[in-house]
Structure formats: structure tokens, C-alpha cells
Amino acid sequence: MTDDFAADAPRDAPLVLELDGYEGPIDLLLALAREQKVDLGKISILALADQYLAFISGLHRLRLEIAADYLVMAAWLAYLKSRLLLPDPPAVDDEPSAEELAAALHQRLQLLAAMQRAGAALMAGTLLGRDVFPRGQPEEFAPVDRPVYELSLFDLLSAYGTTHRRQHAQVLTIMATEFYSLDDGLRHLAQYVGHVPEWSDLMGFLPAELRDGVFRRSAVASTFAATLELARAGRIELRQERPFGPLLLRSAGGAG
Amino acid sequence: MSGRGDDLRVIEALLFAAAEPVAEEVLSLRLGDGADVPALLAELAAFYEGRGVNLVRRGGGWVFATAPDLAPALRQERAVVRGLSRAAVETLAVIAYHQPITRAEIEAIRGVALGRGTLDRLLEAGWVRPKGRRESPGRPLNWVTTPNFLTHFGLGDLRELPGVDELRAAGLLEIGPTVLTDHDPRTAETPADE
């Protein structure tokens, strides 16, 4: 292009404003096409290209960031014009013919024109807030909460299990555990201390009224522990002749 | 606006679109001197009487409002998921297994008094209902579960509730080891269960 399109034109240059009125190069083309006053489908692309190029070159100064699209279109139209005027070169693959390019431009112009008409039709419709008005005082109905409980059958059955367990645990008294304590053993053995001169089997010193089971086992253990206590205190002596053999005891300083 | 009919339509539209009640003076200003606003309002109010929307006086002006008698139909229910307390779940289970059952019996089985809201919650959930009275002193209410209870828990009928044996087999009656004794009081106390 020429110096006329200097990029440093003042922001509010009148010629810039000339382009500001258009929504892009197709819109400008459409505006020019309307000046031909013929059906868009029948418009002469050649004449339109001339109009466009004349319009663009008529602009003395142009801000480049606005004009770039317009200049690309101008270049393309100049190319199209040359293609339309000259006979088509031998067909090259993928290269549309001049007529196809012109038809495509027709299509684009018609499409944009249709959308512009549609936009105008939308704006001419019955617009809410301009032509009709909605209810000014919408009412809100406070929602009523309907509780929905989430509970699975498993939860329910587990709960019954808990209840059932608790119910039966009440009649299920845990019996006071009976056993023969170390104190019991000490008290019992104390009556014999000093009166056992000969080695005697520990089992002979167990309380007489022994029941079976836990009580007996605890009596054996506690009596044995009691003998250890008494031996430590130096009041009796203990002796075992072999592993797992009988435990023998006698008073301290006994005859043996 | 020419005729009375148009005036009526304008008042109707103005009141409909207004964000708050509109005073008669404002309507008069909008319609011009020719309009008999009080008469028009009376006509409009009469027209809307008995409809779903009424024209009513409120706050010194006129306003459209939905008919008060429709309030229950207009309110929208909103599902709110709630949890049930352990007490409520256990109570429901006891009712399910022992129905018909009185409140006192529920308390005896659970070993604890029923809290105030427990039965109410279950009633509200639609899972239990009172059904008749026990012919015993004080004639206490009998409680039973509802068809809704069966539906919620996917049961065809009450016989589909697992029995005690099945609960035990599923480990729901298990009780942990307790004391070191030679004889297990569990077996001694509940011989019938085995």
C-alpha cells in the first residue's frame, strides 16, 4: 500500500472514523453492494471489487491496527479481479476457479446480510423490559421441608442387635470371680510356721475345703507364692529335689 | 388511552408490573384526569375475586397477590435428608420386632426411658403408627409399623424381617469375650436361643 496508510495517524482522524462505521471488511463490502441496488445474489463481483478498492484508496490515512483486515480484503479483491478478467490458467489442483471464488463471496455476503436482518428482526420483536413487562413483585413460596430419613435395613437390624444384646446383658450377671488370693495363702500358712520341723509336701498345706477348677488352681498358685514370701522373710525353708517334683517346706532352722 | 376498557387494561398492567403497591394517586396521574380510578380499581378487584390471584389493598396502595386459600397448594415441599438418632433407630427396631408394643414395653426392652421426640420422629418419618389400645391398666397405645416402613426397607411383609437366629448368624448379636470363668453365663442364661 502507500504512504497514505501511515500507521501513526492521530487517534481521532476523521478518515479512521470512516472505517469505524463498519463491522469489518465483509460488512463494508455489503454496504457497497447495497449501493448497487440489485439482488445480492446477482451482484457484479467485479464492480463490487472496484468499488471496494476505490473506497479503500480514497482513505487518506488509516490506522493500521484497524485497517489490517480491510487491507487483506483489498488485496484479495484485487487478486480476484485479476482472476476474473484474465482467462483461467490451466487447472491446478485444489485451486478454486475464479467463478467459484466469486460464488463464495456471494454466499458470504448473503449470509452476513441474512444475519444482519435477523438481528434487526430480533430487536424489532416483543422485548421483555421494553415492550412487555414481567411481574414486578414475584412471590416466593417458602418451601416446606419434608424430612427424608436415610436408614438402611442393615442399620435397623444392627440396632435391633444392639438392643437385643443389651436386653440380655441385663440378666447376664458377670459372676464375681472366686479365687484364692496371696493374702489367703499367707494367712493360711501362718498357722503352720514354726510347727513344721520336717520337710513336708506343700500340697499338704492347701486349705481343706478345696473345690475344683479355677479356685483350686489359684489356691495352689497363691500358697506357693506365700511360701516364697515366707522364705524371703527367713521364716521357712523351701526345697525341690527335681524339676516338677513335689515342693517341700519346713520351719526355718528345722531339724533336717 | 382512550376508553374505559383501555384504562382498565393499563391499570391491570401497571399493577402487575409494579415492584410495590401502587397508590391510587399515582394511578390517577398515569391515567390522566378523565379516569375514575377508584371505580376502575373496584371493577378490577371484583373481576379477580375468586380467581387464583386477587387485587388487594396493601400498604396504602393496590397490589396483586396470590389467593390466600391457595397457600398450601403453592408451597413447595423440599426434601431434607435427616439422620435418625441411635435411640430412634433402636426404638424402630424394637417396634418392628415386637409389635404391637406399648411405650412402656419399648422402654422395658431398651432399658431406658423414651426421649420426648423419639416416637414423634418415627411417626413423622411415616414408619410407625399407633394402632388401638392395650386392654390393660391405663389402656396404653399399641405401636405398630406402617406399610411405608416395609416399602422403605424393601420388605414384602413383616415375616421377611430376619429372625434372631439369622441375626446371630450374621454376627449382629455377637458379644465380645468377657470374663475368665469355667462356665459361660451366656449359654447358661439363654438356653432357649441355642
Added chain:
Amino acid sequence: MSGRGDDLRVIEALLFAAAEPVAEEVLSLRLGDGADVPALLAELAAFYEGRGVNLVRRGGGWVFATAPDLAPALRQERAVVRGLSRAAVETLAVIAYHQPITRAEIEAIRGVALGRGTLDRLLEAGWVRPKGRRESPGRPLNWVTTPNFLTHFGLGDLRELPGVDELRAAGLLEIGPTVLTDHDPRTAETPADE
């Protein structure tokens, strides 16, 4: 709800109370199975025809709005709709008639890049929204119009777009390769869109 009269009153109240269109399905849900909602709506719409307030189908639902012919009498109190730029109106039309459409396609049809704020304005107005992505290189967003767009522009549904049938017959609702693949460098970036 007992009779048909009550149903009619409830629909009237529900629609009157709402500022936005209510879908028929919502009304059916509110009224229960017994109600013939389409018939009730037709009856109500006929009843309000010619009054100051009309019942109209908008944006896929039904809504009461003031009669269009009363606009001059009502407008003075209302701020006139904020003016839309030509770019915004055209962009809105392109989206409405060609949806779902990508930004690149909008630009190809209009032959110019979208200004920064244009889509934002339409989005802010609640008239367009992105809906999914195109399965093509760069996976660009698809843009569509909203029910609110229909309501605002007085349309029952998209079939009521002005002249849509004629445009379709003329082949102007298809974005052909001729639009997308000519010289325009922007369109060159999305060759696979069609």
C-alpha cells in the same frame, strides 16, 4: 386440589407469582397426575387474551407479561433497555441461528474478529452460554442461546426465530466450507470445524 377450577386457580397463582417462565412439566409436577395442564393453560391463555396482562409461551415455558400494545403507557417508568452495539446484535443473531457455533465460526460469518467484550456482554445478559466443546483441533467451545434469550426476545422456542424457515430454505443456516476456507487467516486456524 379438588376440582378443575381449583387446578386452574393454582396454575394462575403459580404463574402470576413467578417472574420467569414456568415449564409445563413443572406445573404438572405441582398439580399432580390428574390435571390436564395443556388444556388448563390454553383455557387460561384464552381468558387473559385482550386483557392488560397476557399469558404467553416464552423460552420453553409459560409466563404472564403485560400486553405489548400497552408498552407506551407503561414504558415511562421503566429504563429503556440498554442499547446493544451492532456487533453484539449481529453476534447474538449469528449464535441464535447457527447454534451450536464456535467463536471462529462466528468470526468467519461476520468477517471480523470478535471484540473483547462482545461475547462477555451477551454472556452477562444471560442470553448465550458455552455448551460443550467441538471435537476438532483446539477443542473450541460451542456457544448456544439460553431460555432467557427466548424469553427476553419474546420467543416461545428456537423455531420461532424470525425468518428461520426462509433462511434454512435458502441454505443460509449452513456454514459451508466457502465461508470457512477462503482467504481469511483466522479461519485457516480451524479448518477441521466442518
